[in-house]
Structures are given as structure tokens and as C-alpha cells.
Amino acid sequence: MSWVLPVMSLVGTGLQAFGQYQQGKQQKQAYDYNAAVIEQEGAVKEYQIGKEETIMGGSQRAAYAKAGVMLKGSALDVMLESATNYEFDKLNLKFSTESQALQARYAGITAQNKATFGAGMTLLGGVLKIGDYAKIPTHTTTTTDSTITPYMPSPTNVYNQ
Numbered sequence: 001m002s003w004v005l006p007v008m009s010l011v012g013t014g015l016q017a018f019g020q021y022q023q024g025k026q027q028k029q030a031y032d033y034n035a036a037v038i039e040q041e042g043a044v045k046e047y048q049i050g051k052e053e054t055i056m057g058g059s060q061r062a063a064y065a066k067a068g069v070m071l072k073g074s075a076l077d078v079m080l081e082s083a084t085n086y087e088f089d090k091l092n093l094k095f096s097t098e099s100q101a102l103q104a105r106y107a108g109i110t111a112q113n114k115a116t117f118g119a120g121m122t123l124l125g126g127v128l129k130i131g132d133y134a135k136i137p138t139h140t141t142t143t144t145d146s147t148i149t150p151y152m153p154s155p156t157n158v159y160n161q
Contacts, residue, residue, distance in 0.1 A: 013126025024115020031108025042097025
């Protein structure tokens with residue numbers, strides 16, 4: 001019956017390590033999901049900006065046509081500036097979205113790696129604990145004199161020097 005305690009310890013350690021690993025895996029999946037949501041929201045916003053750009057450009061052309069303004073010179077410059085601003089907004093949004101999604105994915109990878117490392121450390125600790133249960137000697141020493149004691153200075157020796 002001396003094997004029961006080490007086996008129970010090993011099973012418990014294995015379950016604990018597996019739980020840590022699974023938790024890291026689930027955290028990574030959650031971060032990956034968050035990254036996908038961020039990318040979807042960014043795509044929707046980019047579409048909205050593009051739609052707004054199209055409406056604004058059409059409104060500007062219609063207003064210039066109604067006023068009899070030719071699309072050259074200052075009028076054309078205003079329209080180009082508006083188009084440039086919208087394109088700049090879309091690029092900023094895309095950069096921001098990609099950065100946030102990348103950060104989420106990186107956090108997921110970090111969480112998974114941390115959990116995997118923790119599971120490995122748990123397994124190692126469990127194996128070492130089983131070694132304690134088994135009382136496996138690491139080395140043996142034989143001495144003929146059983147009165148060997150380590151040198152411990154007395155307080156009077158330390159202060160009188």
C-alpha cells in the first residue's frame with residue numbers, strides 16, 4: 001500500500017497541470033476571438049467612412065454644379081482635400097484596428113505560453129514530490145567518526161577578534 005500516496009499525488013499533479021494547460025488554451029481562444037471582433041468592427045467603420053466619402057463627394061459635385069462652378073482650380077482642390085482626408089481617416093482606422101488586433105493575439109499567445117510553462121512546472125514539482133514519498137536516496141556517505149559537527153563560532157569568539 002506504500003504506492004497509493006505517490007500514485008494519487010501523480011494523478012492530482014497531472015490533473016492540475018492539464019487544467020493549467022487547458023486554461024491557457026481557452027485564454028488564447030478568447031483573445032483570438034477579441035482580435036476577430038476588433039477587425040470586424042474596424043471593417044464596418046472603414047465601410048462607413050467610405051460610404052460617407054462617397055456621399056460627401058456627390059454632394060460637393062452637385063452643389064458645385066448647381067452653383068455653376070467648374071470643377072477646376074479651388075473647387076477641385078477642395079474636393080481633392082476632402083477625398084484625401086477621408087482616405088487618411090481610413091488608413092488611420094486600419095492601422096489602429098490592426099494594432100489592437102495584434103496586441104490581443106499577442107496577449108493570447110503570452111497567456112498560453114505562461115500556462116504551458118506553469119503546467120510544466122507543476123509536473124516537475126509533482127515528480128519531485130513523488131521522489132520525496134519514495135524516499136529515494138540521492139547519495140550515500142559513510143563515516144567512521146559519528147561525532148563530526150560543523151564549526152559554529154560562539155558569539156564571544158566573533159566579537160573578541
